[in-house]
Amino acid sequence: MVASAFFDVIAISTKLNTFIGGCSSPEIHLFAYLACLLTLFDREPISNWGYGFIVTENGNPFGLEIEKGVNLNVSRGNLEEVDGLYTLTKRGKGEYSLLSSLGNFVRREKYLEGSCSSLAPLPLGYVRQGIKSDEAIRSAIKLEQTNLLFTEASLSIMYTEFAEILDVIGSKTSNLIIPSSIWLSHRTKRGQKLDNND
Amino acid sequence: MTNLSFPSLTRVKLSRFSLYNQQPEIDVEINEGVFCLAGANGLGKSTFLMSINFGLTGLVRDPERQFASVEEFYKETAAYGREFFTGRITESDRSLAEVGIDFGIKGTIYKITRGVFDKEGLRECLVSDGEKTIIYDGRNESAVERQSNFEQLLIKQIGLDTFQQFAFLQLAVFTFDESRHLLLWDQNALNQALYLCIGTDYKKAAKAERFRRDSERAASLARNYSWRASQLRSDLRVLLKALENPLFSPEEIENFETIHKDATEQVDVSQKVVDVKKAEANDSLLRWAELSSQMATINANYELEFSKFLKESADIHLHPIIRGTLEEGNCLICGSENENVPLNIRHNLEEENCPLCGSKLIPARPPDKALARLQDLDKQLDKTRNDLEEAFKRKSRISIELSEAEKNFKSSLGSLQELEKANEDLLKYLRIHSGDLGNAIAVKREAMEELEHKRDEKYKERDDKREAHLKLQKELNNEYEKAKADFVPIFKNLAISFIGIDLDIRGEFSTTQTTQGLSLSLEVQGTIRRNHQQLSESQRFFLDIALRMALATYASTSHDRATFFVDTPEGSLDIAYESRVGHMFAQFTEPGHNLLMTANINSSQILKRLARECGRERMTLHDMTVWTELTDVQKEEDLFRDVIAEIENEFDEA
Numbered sequence: 001m002v003a004s005a006f007f008d009v010i011a012i013s014t015k016l017n018t019f020i021g022g023c024s025s026p027e028i029h030l031f032a033y034l035a036c037l038l039t040l041f042d043r044e045p046i047s048n049w050g051y052g053f054i055v056t057e058n059g060n061p062f063g064l065e066i067e068k069g070v071n072l073n074v075s076r077g078n079l080e081e082v083d084g085l086y087t088l089t090k091r092g093k094g095e096y097s098l099l100s101s102l103g104n105f106v107r108r109e110k111y112l113e114g115s116c117s118s119l120a121p122l123p124l125g126y127v128r129q130g131i132k133s134d135e136a137i138r139s140a141i142k143l144e145q146t147n148l149l150f151t152e153a154s155l156s157i158m159y160t161e162f163a164e165i166l167d168v169i170g171s172k173t174s175n176l177i178i179p180s181s182i183w184l185s186h187r188t189k190r191g192q193k194l195d196n197n198d
Numbered sequence: 199m200t201n202l203s204f205p206s207l208t209r210v211k212l213s214r215f216s217l218y219n220q221q222p223e224i225d226v227e228i229n230e231g232v233f234c235l236a237g238a239n240g241l242g243k244s245t246f247l248m249s250i251n252f253g254l255t256g257l258v259r260d261p262e263r264q265f266a267s268v269e270e271f272y273k274e275t276a277a278y279g280r281e282f283f284t285g286r287i288t289e290s291d292r293s294l295a296e297v298g299i300d301f302g303i304k305g306t307i308y309k310i311t312r313g314v315f316d317k318e319g320l321r322e323c324l325v326s327d328g329e330k331t332i333i334y335d336g337r338n339e340s341a342v343e344r345q346s347n348f349e350q351l352l353i354k355q356i357g358l359d360t361f362q363q364f365a366f367l368q369l370a371v372f373t374f375d376e377s378r379h380l381l382l383w384d385q386n387a388l389n390q391a392l393y394l395c396i397g398t399d400y401k402k403a404a405k406a407e408r409f410r411r412d413s414e415r416a417a418s419l420a421r422n423y424s425w426r427a428s429q430l431r432s433d434l435r436v437l438l439k440a441l442e443n444p445l446f447s448p449e450e451i452e453n454f455e456t457i458h459k460d461a462t463e464q465v466d467v468s469q470k471v472v473d474v475k476k477a478e479a480n481d482s483l484l485r486w487a488e489l490s491s492q493m494a495t496i497n498a499n500y501e502l503e504f505s506k507f508l509k510e511s512a513d514i515h516l517h518p519i520i521r522g523t524l525e526e527g528n529c530l531i532c533g534s535e536n537e538n539v540p541l542n543i544r545h546n547l548e549e550e551n552c553p554l555c556g557s558k559l560i561p562a563r564p565p566d567k568a569l570a571r572l573q574d575l576d577k578q579l580d581k582t583r584n585d586l587e588e589a590f591k592r593k594s595r596i597s598i599e600l601s602e603a604e605k606n607f608k609s610s611l612g613s614l615q616e617l618e619k620a621n622e623d624l625l626k627y628l629r630i631h632s633g634d635l636g637n638a639i640a641v642k643r644e645a646m647e648e649l650e651h652k653r654d655e656k657y658k659e660r661d662d663k664r665e666a667h668l669k670l671q672k673e674l675n676n677e678y679e680k681a682k683a684d685f686v687p688i689f690k691n692l693a694i695s696f697i698g699i700d701l702d703i704r705g706e707f708s709t710t711q712t713t714q715g716l717s718l719s720l721e722v723q724g725t726i727r728r729n730h731q732q733l734s735e736s737q738r739f740f741l742d743i744a745l746r747m748a749l750a751t752y753a754s755t756s757h758d759r760a761t762f763f764v765d766t767p768e769g770s771l772d773i774a775y776e777s778r779v780g781h782m783f784a785q786f787t788e789p790g791h792n793l794l795m796t797a798n799i800n801s802s803q804i805l806k807r808l809a810r811e812c813g814r815e816r817m818t819l820h821d822m823t824v825w826t827e828l829t830d831v832q833k834e835e836d837l838f839r840d841v842i843a844e845i846e847n848e849f850d851e852a
Contacts, residue, residue, distance in 0.1 A: 077516025
């Protein structure tokens with residue numbers, strides 16, 4: 001299990017607890033995936049994120065390292081699981097605070113924050129739909145197949161979309177809530193259109 | 199008649215021939231008369247035939263190579279065998295694959311074995327008188343010695359002068375293989391074939407060929423000297439003209455020289471810039487790679503330290519199973535409910551033992567040291583990351599600059615070339631005038647005269663060799679005139695039995711420079727067919743076979759007759775012609791010659807007619823479909839079985 005995945009789990013749980021209280025495992029995976037996507041705004045290579053994702057048959061992004069991170073955080077007492085929902089414990093808050101001081105993880109905060117804060121303007125269902133409108137994910141759902149994410153074709157489309165958004169809102173930004181929300185909204189509408197055509 | 203004694207095969211053994219995957223060890227007896235190996239497409243019929251010739255001579259004929267002379271044929275074909283068998287023999291069988299041939303000649307029995315990929319010579323050579331007397335046993339000799347002794351013995355018994363002549367006859371005259379090379383329309387090869395089969399002095403055959411090749415080489419060299427001399431003559435003309443009339447004024451020359459100098463300097467400068475940028479690009483790439491490697495190392499260390507951090511700060515009390523069991527009073531693993539459950543766990547924890555496996559626990563402690571190490575690695579990561587960004591920016595910048603520099607260089611070079619093209623005459627003029635003109639003229643004149651002298655010598659040599667060659671060709675022509683009374687009827691009988699129309703073959707003696715010597719021309723229904731295109735494909739193939747068979751018949755003694763090899767002769771023949779081919783082949787074997795052929799198992803009349811005319815006494819049909827795995831299409835074996843049964847029936851009709 002990679003260190004960044006451990007941190008991402010605890011960070012996402014902390015942030016999601018603010019918006020929606022306890023969060024499920026699929027939700028942690030979802031927001032970790034969104035955070036990884038947001039690095040494309042800064043033209044960072046996807047490989048720099050530290051771990052990858054696949055899409056399951058029902059269209060959910062899944063990161064093996066995230067799953068390991070969840071289990072380890074639970075066994076350390078940082079997360080408590082009740083009825084399938086994870087909440088941060090006091091120990092977890094302390095550990096998050098400790099790890100947030102490390103520069104390697106501080107760099108990731110921008111994207112994790114941008115990802116989870118998209119719940120401020122948008123409901124969870126909207127966020128989910130926006131992410132699921134990705135071609136690779138739609139294909140996985142349609143064919144009931146597991147697939148790798150971040151193919152060359154889908155990355156190329158995302159780069160173009162992000163560049164267009166940045167053109168509109170201005171150059172490189174330190175706060176990713178706005179571009180993230182715009183992108184998710186655009187994707188959700190596009191996904192609805194494609195669903196209607198199907 | 200010529201009296202050559204030819205080998206008569208009795209046995210063929212192929213070992214570790216991976217191509218025949220169902221039966222890689224082949225051991226076949228060859229009886230007198232017709233031996234027909236029948237099979238399907240792609241099973242390796244041609245390989246069988248080639249392997250026999252390879253066993254006898256060490257060669258496989260290269261279908262792409264034109265015939266130049268017997269000696270060159272032998273030398274240049276030597277390496278092709280290994281190329282031919284590669285792919286037909288697997289790597290693991292390569293050193294073991296071998297061809298074994300047993301044959302008799304003049305009562306002497308030869309038993310030879312040749313490694314398929316051996317370069318030096320035979321693996322085995324045993325020669326006996328057929329009874330108990332061993333004439334030669336190469337067991338304790340080297341492969342080279344065995345090969346040499348085999349060649350000498352064989353040539354002496356056959357009656358030829360060199361082993362190369364035997365190899366030529368065997369591969370190029372007495373074998374009609376799938377390359378379908380036509381002897382009748384190959385002047386040089388036919389000439390040698392006539393020498394060896396109809397002429398009587400084999401030393402003269404080799405001599406004649408040498409004269410021909412030497413005269414061709416001399417002519418080629420003479421042409422080369424002539425061309426070079428004419429180039430120099432042309433240069434001299436320019437130089438002499440320049441002496442008489444200066445073409446450009448001093449002002450024109452000075453002006454051009456200035457512009458040309460600037461343009462040349464521009465090219466040099468831009469070239470230097472490109473070189474510098476290339477060096478910088480290499481440096482920046484190296485730096486970037488070095489930093490990337492550093493980054494990877496630090497990241498790996500980070501992961502290691504983070505694992506230590508997690509381990510050091512782990513508190514087993516907080517594990518959900520331990521915590522839950524203590525809180526609820528029943529074991530969350532097995533479900534046991536009694537007061538001892540939490541007591542036992544607490545006891546273990548107090549003793550610092552793991553409640554699950556009993557191992558000694560390392561007490562959780564504040565992970566200060568691990569954190570400190572992580573913070574230190576953080577700083578290294580940050581620094582390296584920044585350095586990487588810098589290195590990447592530098593690399594990108596230099597890449598753009600290099601691109602620009604290359605563009606500039608290309609542009610300045612283009613300008614210089616345009617300038618030179620527009621002032622070509624002036625440049626030439628300057629080059630001529632750049633040295634001592636008189637001296638340049640003298641040197642060129644001397645060189646030209648030297649070349650002309652060499653040219654003349656080579657033409658003389660050519661003429662002398664041609665003269666000598668012509669003399670020997672006249673002798674051959676005389677031999678042919680004596681032989682034709684016997685030879686031509688042999689050919690006509692065979693040819694007409696196939697083609698069924700009036701034809702004739704004539705010797706033609708030419709003294710022209712390009713086609714000197716004896717050749718044969720074919721006359722069909724009163725018209726001479728000088729070009730093979732003037733016959734249909736089937737006609738030219740089988741008339742060529744008839745010619746070869748006629749040569750084999752004429753050249754053989756009555757006791758040791760030649761064996762003719764033909765590979766899958768059926769082609770685009772109609773049913774009537776197929777039958778005639780069968781008749782032609784049967785006619786050839788009737789006086790006692792042998793025919794070793796391969797054929798596809800189909801409803802061709804060739805085999806049926808052969809079987810009917812030869813009968814079981816003079817023909818063996820060997821089915822090779824069991825040697826290799828058939829394709830699904832071919833596996834409809836009933837078809838093959840039916841055809842073989844039909845051919846077998848013809849034996850009974852004989």
